[in-house]
Amino acid sequence: MFTVLIIGALLAGAFARPSANYLENDFGAGSDSEGVRSEALRRLLEVFGMEDPPHARGHVQPPQYMVDLYNTVADVDGVTKDPNLLEGNTVRGFFDKLRSEEIKFMFNLSTVSKSEKVLAAELHLFKLRPQSVQTFSRHHFCQVSVYQLLNGRKMDSTLDKRLLSSRLMPIHSSGWEVFSITQAVRSWMSDEGSNLGLLVSIRGLGGYQLDPSLVRFASGRSHHQSKQPMLVLFTDDGRRTPTQEGTLNDHSGSPLPVPSREPRVVRSLDEELPQGAPCQRLPLYVDFEEIGWSSWIVSPRGYNAYHCKGSCPFPLGQNMRPTNHATVQSIINALKLTRGIDTPCCVPDKLFSINLLYFDDDGNVVLKQYDDMVAGSCGCH
Numbered sequence: 001m002f003t004v005l006i007i008g009a010l011l012a013g014a015f016a017r018p019s020a021n022y023l024e025n026d027f028g029a030g031s032d033s034e035g036v037r038s039e040a041l042r043r044l045l046e047v048f049g050m051e052d053p054p055h056a057r058g059h060v061q062p063p064q065y066m067v068d069l070y071n072t073v074a075d076v077d078g079v080t081k082d083p084n085l086l087e088g089n090t091v092r093g094f095f096d097k098l099r100s101e102e103i104k105f106m107f108n109l110s111t112v113s114k115s116e117k118v119l120a121a122e123l124h125l126f127k128l129r130p131q132s133v134q135t136f137s138r139h140h141f142c143q144v145s146v147y148q149l150l151n152g153r154k155m156d157s158t159l160d161k162r163l164l165s166s167r168l169m170p171i172h173s174s175g176w177e178v179f180s181i182t183q184a185v186r187s188w189m190s191d192e193g194s195n196l197g198l199l200v201s202i203r204g205l206g207g208y209q210l211d212p213s214l215v216r217f218a219s220g221r222s223h224h225q226s227k228q229p230m231l232v233l234f235t236d237d238g239r240r241t242p243t244q245e246g247t248l249n250d251h252s253g254s255p256l257p258v259p260s261r262e263p264r265v266v267r268s269l270d271e272e273l274p275q276g277a278p279c280q281r282l283p284l285y286v287d288f289e290e291i292g293w294s295s296w297i298v299s300p301r302g303y304n305a306y307h308c309k310g311s312c313p314f315p316l317g318q319n320m321r322p323t324n325h326a327t328v329q330s331i332i333n334a335l336k337l338t339r340g341i342d343t344p345c346c347v348p349d350k351l352f353s354i355n356l357l358y359f360d361d362d363g364n365v366v367l368k369q370y371d372d373m374v375a376g377s378c379g380c381h
């Protein structure tokens with residue numbers, strides 16, 4: 001009902017001033033409407049789990065891995081293709097803060113909330129081709145090990161690091177190498193001060209030292225941005241609401257409907273919806289550019305949230321997807337058995353999640369899934 005009211009108010013506003021944009025323009029004169037506008041923006045950010053919109057990032061390219069991941073889980077509209085593809089609902093890509101010449105890395109995870117559940121963490125390193133050619137014949141493989149640096153209180157220097165992951169790899173190879181570092185990230189999350197970074201060691205097969213020009217990884221300092229070392233963190237923030245098939249989630253504290261103007265063609269369709277037309281799903285495009293968020297959202301540019309509109313008269317056919325409760329209410333209404341009983345409401349009865357790829361305030365790239373954002377179908381409830 002609230003949705004219908006708000007959309008009604010938006011449409012009324014749009015009719016009064018055809019070019020008016022609910023969020024960016026003053027749609028009313030009083031300070032009241034200004035208050036509504038800022039409250040609407042605040043609530044909208046809340047839906048996306050934020051207090052303030054992140055700062056714009058200019059023309060920074062998001063890492064290809066994160067773009068590929070987004071395209072794997074989301075369609076062009078940002079709608080989740082398959083809810084089982086991603087285990088949690090948040091993936092972040094962090095860049096190395098040390099930018100050291102050594103193969104030593106430090107990632108600042110302060111943007112991750114303590115309440116988030118760490119599912120997996122990976123160190124992504126880009127292996128470069130060997131620089132020197134003369135030693136080729138002698139070595140074919142190397143052993144690459146990733147260590148977590150620990151507080152070295154003990155005198156014995158071997159005790160100040162913990163092995164996280166180790167692998168043999170061909171010396172000639174080039175491309176991304178991924179190491180699991182979940183253990184280290186879990187310990188950093190429980191004690192932020194323990195984050196002393198990661199160290200990578202490269203050895204020959206017998207444990208001997210290799211010529212450093214032979215096995216190299218790209219550093220954030222001297223190589224292209226697209227090859228920067230990255231920590232990829234998979235978490236779940238617990239906001240995901242388990243949906244039971246055929247039922248809707250409890251929507252107490254449900255998101256404020258997105259106050260976006262519908263594209264003209266959509267609105268005219270809507271206007272033509274005849275009086276008494278049956279409950280149906282209609283487009284409702286949420287345009288991040290119009291909301292003023294296109295500077296920090298990488299993808300999508302917007303999405304179709306859809307909305308439900310139409311009447312639910314007696315008798316309710318199965319195509320109205322009525323609940324038993326709605327059927328009974330519609331009968332009571334038709335028979336006028338009790339005064340003041342309306343016909344059931346036309347509301348979303350299946351909701352899909354969308355994905356957002358964006359830069360956070362710390363310059364990390366975040367892929368986040370938001371549940372219940374798109375009306376998949378409508379029914380009389």
Ligand SMILES: *[C@@H]1O[C@H](CO)[C@@H](O)[C@H](O)[C@H]1NC(C)=O
Pocket residue numbers: 108109110362
């Ligand atoms: C991590 O980032 C936060 C916020 O950007 C900053 O306040 C903090 O000092 C940083 N921590 C380290 C160890 O650099």
